[in-house]
Amino acid sequence: MIEDGNAAVRLRGISARFGSHTALEGVDIDVCEGEFVALVGPTGCGKSTLLNVVAGLALPSSGDVHLLGETMKGPDRRTGYLFQQDALLPWKTALDNVAAGLIFRGEDIKEARLKAQVWIDKVHLKGFENHYPHQLSGGMKKRVGLAQILILDPNILLMDEPFSALDIQTRNLMENELLRLWQEDRKTVLFVTHDLEEAIALADRVVVLSAGPRASVIGDFEVPLARPRDVMEIRLTEAFLEIYRRIWGILRGEVMKSYAR
Amino acid sequence: MLDKHKVRLYQIGLLVGSLTLWEAMARYELLDQFFFSRPLSILSRLFELLATADTYRHLSITFTETLLAFIIGTALGIGAGLWLALAPMALKVLTPYIKAFNAIPRVVLAPIFTLWFGLGIASKVALGVTLVFFLTFFNTWQGVREVNPVVLANARMLGAGRGHLLRHVYLPSAAGWIISSLRSAIGFAVVGAVVGEYLGSAAGLGYLIAQAEGVFDTTGVFAGMTTMLVFVLILDWTVSRVERRILAWRPAASAGEEMI
Numbered sequence: 461m462i463e464d465g466n467a468a469v470r471l472r473g474i475s476a477r478f479g480s481h482t483a484l485e486g487v488d489i490d491v492c493e494g495e496f497v498a499l500v501g502p503t504g505c506g507k508s509t510l511l512n513v514v515a516g517l518a519l520p521s522s523g524d525v526h527l528l529g530e531t532m533k534g535p536d537r538r539t540g541y542l543f544q545q546d547a548l549l550p551w552k553t554a555l556d557n558v559a560a561g562l563i564f565r566g567e568d569i570k571e572a573r574l575k576a577q578v579w580i581d582k583v584h585l586k587g588f589e590n591h592y593p594h595q596l597s598g599g600m601k602k603r604v605g606l607a608q609i610l611i612l613d614p615n616i617l618l619m620d621e622p623f624s625a626l627d628i629q630t631r632n633l634m635e636n637e638l639l640r641l642w643q644e645d646r647k648t649v650l651f652v653t654h655d656l657e658e659a660i661a662l663a664d665r666v667v668v669l670s671a672g673p674r675a676s677v678i679g680d681f682e683v684p685l686a687r688p689r690d691v692m693e694i695r696l697t698e699a700f701l702e703i704y705r706r707i708w709g710i711l712r713g714e715v716m717k718s719y720a721r
Numbered sequence: 722m723l724d725k726h727k728v729r730l731y732q733i734g735l736l737v738g739s740l741t742l743w744e745a746m747a748r749y750e751l752l753d754q755f756f757f758s759r760p761l762s763i764l765s766r767l768f769e770l771l772a773t774a775d776t777y778r779h780l781s782i783t784f785t786e787t788l789l790a791f792i793i794g795t796a797l798g799i800g801a802g803l804w805l806a807l808a809p810m811a812l813k814v815l816t817p818y819i820k821a822f823n824a825i826p827r828v829v830l831a832p833i834f835t836l837w838f839g840l841g842i843a844s845k846v847a848l849g850v851t852l853v854f855f856l857t858f859f860n861t862w863q864g865v866r867e868v869n870p871v872v873l874a875n876a877r878m879l880g881a882g883r884g885h886l887l888r889h890v891y892l893p894s895a896a897g898w899i900i901s902s903l904r905s906a907i908g909f910a911v912v913g914a915v916v917g918e919y920l921g922s923a924a925g926l927g928y929l930i931a932q933a934e935g936v937f938d939t940t941g942v943f944a945g946m947t948t949m950l951v952f953v954l955i956l957d958w959t960v961s962r963v964e965r966r967i968l969a970w971r972p973a974a975s976a977g978e979e980m981i
Contacts, residue, residue: 551896565880
């Protein structure tokens, strides 16, 4: 079991109710420092709601969120959030989007732009600094989004199906890109997805949520795959299929339930 | 490219054709020149007007009134729109009053403003402001309400405070709405100025038109109207230039629907 001290994210008894509808009930999750945890569950089970609660963008109806040992009271500066939808500021260039967080935190504009340039290069967008989001492809926008968050050096990364809108090739590229960047300093990651393959390929641990309403944690699996990984190659290995079969055994029933509704 | 030329050609054809028809009908007395005048005499009157120094005094007065009404009205409208969009309580309290004030036909305020502010520039500016204010106000308010919630949440997560949100999210997001209102606002500012002058003043384009009307000088009325038309087109063109610069970040399709 996880020691009390080193849980970066600790959720205890999280419930979320919207009127008479209970989306989440009694969700307990711990994410250790430096751990990459994927949260899977059928569509509509409240994964995004849960992530919004961790981000401080939504309040749980009951339960506690602890971040880095402290009770969370609202959006935390040590948390970075990569959204599913386009979340870039459409009126800012790629460079200024990456610099935005630093400027919000009071850094000098020139200084912020210099640092942003470094990150633009890091996510392979050299030459696109002065493009506006609408001039970038879906994958490029995600790269900007990633740089926008990582430049702030957050302790905890929250990701809400960030690559689900991308085509499959771009998606695999972005997943590898994410792993490469994550490998550099191993931040704590809570990654929400409905794609089990993606979850296993990326994460150290996969947590399974049941179909809503009243979704809760019904499975917690270590992913014993070596790093560094290549998300395209690793899917073909026996160890990957083995863990996939085990988790799918639980997830399948939940997916069926959510279809039946 | 070819299509564009074709459109331009038809546009010019339509103008020349209808003016020629008007001229011909007036010459062959199908239209009474006393009531309808005719394009060529309006044109020669225009040249007369342009040759008179006094005309420029009238024009500059109308221009000043328009500009003041435009600037004051939009500044107040944007300010109030932003404030009310971000302060839901104040909005709830003030909504019925805003609706009530907006329901007043502005023309009936003109005599009151003349009483309050005199026959000079101030009463016309006040009239223009009441017209411009509500337009920019409603547009700003709407623009702020339509901020993309994901972009807003993202900015919050990146650490934006209230001031940052206003400057980096709400204002640019509302900019499209605000700027599209600016083009109508400049028209309203002109209406405020000219109607104000028309109803009671000693100078300005509206005054010139009212004078001509007073002596049944239709040619003079049309000449005044033409001057005003050109005046508004120039202002509108200027605003659309500004619009294109500010909205450079937008996809080309929705940025500048060019009419002129």
